[in-house]
Amino acid sequence: MPGAPALEVRDLRKSFGRVEAVAGVSFRVGAGEIVGFLGPNGAGKTTTMRILAGIFPPTAGEVRVAGHDLIREPLACRRAVGYFPEYAPFYPDLGVAGYLAFVARLKRIARAAQRDAVARALAACGLEGVARRRIGTLSKGYRQRVGLAQALLGEPPILVLDEPTVGLDPAQVVEMRELLAGLRGERTVFFSSHVIAEVAALCERVIVIARGRLVAEGGPGELGDRLRGRQRVVLKVDGPPAEVAGELGAVPGVVAVEPAADGFVVEGASEAELRRAVGEAVKRRGWTVLELRHETPGLEEIFLGLVGNGQHSA
Numbered sequence: 650m651p652g653a654p655a656l657e658v659r660d661l662r663k664s665f666g667r668v669e670a671v672a673g674v675s676f677r678v679g680a681g682e683i684v685g686f687l688g689p690n691g692a693g694k695t696t697t698m699r700i701l702a703g704i705f706p707p708t709a710g711e712v713r714v715a716g717h718d719l720i721r722e723p724l725a726c727r728r729a730v731g732y733f734p735e736y737a738p739f740y741p742d743l744g745v746a747g748y749l750a751f752v753a754r755l756k757r758i759a760r761a762a763q764r765d766a767v768a769r770a771l772a773a774c775g776l777e778g779v780a781r782r783r784i785g786t787l788s789k790g791y792r793q794r795v796g797l798a799q800a801l802l803g804e805p806p807i808l809v810l811d812e813p814t815v816g817l818d819p820a821q822v823v824e825m826r827e828l829l830a831g832l833r834g835e836r837t838v839f840f841s842s843h844v845i846a847e848v849a850a851l852c853e854r855v856i857v858i859a860r861g862r863l864v865a866e867g868g869p870g871e872l873g874d875r876l877r878g879r880q881r882v883v884l885k886v887d888g889p890p891a892e893v894a895g896e897l898g899a900v901p902g903v904v905a906v907e908p909a910a911d912g913f914v915v916e917g918a919s920e921a922e923l924r925r926a927v928g929e930a931v932k933r934r935g936w937t938v939l940e941l942r943h944e945t946p947g948l949e950e951i952f953l954g955l956v957g958n959g960q961h962s963a
Contacts, residue, residue, distance in 0.1 A: 809840070
């Protein structure tokens with residue numbers, strides 16, 4: 650994980666009456682990382698993000714934001730975080746620039762610096778052309794840009810973004826993805842999304858929670874290997890499909906053979922052993938290997954497997 654920790658969460662718990670929304674979650678996010686935060690509805694994602702943003706106090710556990718303790722130094726933590734909630738509190742009758750100026754005052758940015766701060770946020774999010782338009786007249790995509798712009802005001806080193814692409818059409822999703830990708834290395838970005846393809850495109854690391862508990866964290870390939878406990882290779886051969894499938898199924902160490910795109914996905918305990926044994930079997934039958942490569946499970950498959958199986962990390 651690159652850089653010093655920007656976010657440190659240790660045994661975080663949050664209860665609402667008898668309901669424990671977050672039940673002992675621990676993770677770290679390094680400075681400059683873009684990390685995805687995944688979980689089904691009701692998993693505790695939004696509650697965790699509100700705690701990081703200083704909106705909810707934790708019931709128990711330790712949270713450090715940019716090196717500051719959330720309980721002992723709440724103002725320092727809030728200054729370090731730009732927060733974009735899933736349903737941002739826009740004022741539809743305000744112009745974009747006027748709204749951002751209002752937020753700058755709420756964030757207590759020095760009066761002399763407010764104009765420049767608003768200008769930088771407008772430029773960073775491509776909003777100069779609509780700066781004088783009322784927010785209520787903007788498309789959903791531009792309103793999401795305004796939400797990101799207000800989070801950027803004050804140059805916080807950490808952005809906590811709850812579903813920044815919700816409600817966007819495919820073209821707007823791509824635009825938001827490009828905006829976030831442009832922040833890589835400059836800011837720490839911790840964001841949740843139901844669009845798993847977005848997380849896969851933007852993040853080298855993901856954190857998955859379910860039922861208020863940490864399920865897993867790591868890169869998609871790492872999580873896929875941990876979930877499956879076996880390896881996959883994709884094989885394309887010039888032999889008759891039915892005969893190839895039968896031959897592959899008889900190879901020692903092969904536990905599954907599935908048809909896929911003019912070839913087969915072959916599963917076993919070891920990739921190296923799979924490659925060797927499958928290669929020998931195909932050569933023995935006189936067929937030619939057209940393609941043989943490792944396959945990493947997609948992030949959506951990994952996510953569904955993790956939350957469905959209820960696996961918990963050690």
